[in-house]
Amino acid sequence: MAGRERHLNPCRPGCVSLAMTTSLQRPTLLLLAALAALSLAGFAASRGGAAEPTAGASAAKTVTIVSFAFKPGTLKVKRGARVAFSNTSNTTHTATKAGSFDTKGIAPGKSKTIQFNKRGTFAYHCKIHPFMKGKIVVE
Numbered sequence: 001m002a003g004r005e006r007h008l009n010p011c012r013p014g015c016v017s018l019a020m021t022t023s024l025q026r027p028t029l030l031l032l033a034a035l036a037a038l039s040l041a042g043f044a045a046s047r048g049g050a051a052e053p054t055a056g057a058s059a060a061k062t063v064t065i066v067s068f069a070f071k072p073g074t075l076k077v078k079r080g081a082r083v084a085f086s087n088t089s090n091t092t093h094t095a096t097k098a099g100s101f102d103t104k105g106i107a108p109g110k111s112k113t114i115q116f117n118k119r120g121t122f123a124y125h126c127k128i129h130p131f132m133k134g135k136i137v138v139e
């Protein structure tokens with residue numbers, strides 16, 4: 001009896017400290033693993049989410065024509081994105097890049113949508129007011 005206790009006693013602090021370290025480390029490791037998994041999943045989801053609308057071409061970006069300017073002046077989009085040129089001014093305008101795209105005349109209050117399927121920088125202008133300039137950067 002006494003011999004057994006003496007034999008067990010030295011073990012107990014060791015066992016307890018071992019149990020304590022593992023019980024401390026295990027949740028931390030699990031938590032880290034869970035966080036890593038979550039951030040990976042979130043990353044994958046955000047990547048997938050970002051890629052899908054452009055492929056589906058459902059979400060159009062907008063360039064607003066305000067008086068005699070394109071806003072934003074430079075718009076970055078993903079390849080395949082649709083860009084709506086929305087004319088909020090009281091004059092007809094175009095967004096034109098010779099050889100690439102041409103909205104033709106956009107009457108006040110109207111908009112025209114162009115899909116950008118090629119990568120590159122498209123510097124366009126208004127055919128009616130050539131000083132009106134903008135850029136679409138397709139990535």
Ligand SMILES: [Cu+2]
Binds near residue numbers: 129132
């Ligand atoms: Cu114009």
